[in-house]
Amino acid sequence: MYAxxxxxxxxxxxxxxxxxxxxVKxxxxxxxxxxxxxxxxRKGFLKLLGMILNNEVSKVVIAYPDRLVRFGF
Known part of the structure; x- marks a missing residue:
């Protein structure tokens, strides 16, 4: 999850x-x-991005679409 x-x-x-x-269960x-x-x-964003690129993440859960990025979600 990302906040x-x-x-x-x-x-x-x-x-x-x-x-x-x-x-989220x-x-x-x-x-x-x-x-x-x-x-x-952002440190957390870069960590998450690295994990995604290394296939370490199957799903990202966010409370609101603009929490991850402002545009292009």
Whole structure:
């Protein structure tokens, strides 16, 4: 699962992770980021992207489409 919030909404990250954990039955890992969705150099995003490219991920779950990237989801 992937959760991201902007710098202005850091407190919401806990709520977003809790929501995902309560509503997703099967998951192995939660990756989080604090920062803009336009910033493609976020540590969690880069970790997730690397895992996807290495075929280590079969499914990515996000609470809202714009949590992963702002455009092109």
């Amino acid at each position: 991201r919030v902007s710098n202005k909404r850091k407190d919401d990250l806990v709520n977003q992770v809790r929501y995902l954990e309560e509503n 099967d998951y192995d890992q939660v990756i989080t980021d604090v920062g803009s969705s336009l910033n493609l150099k």
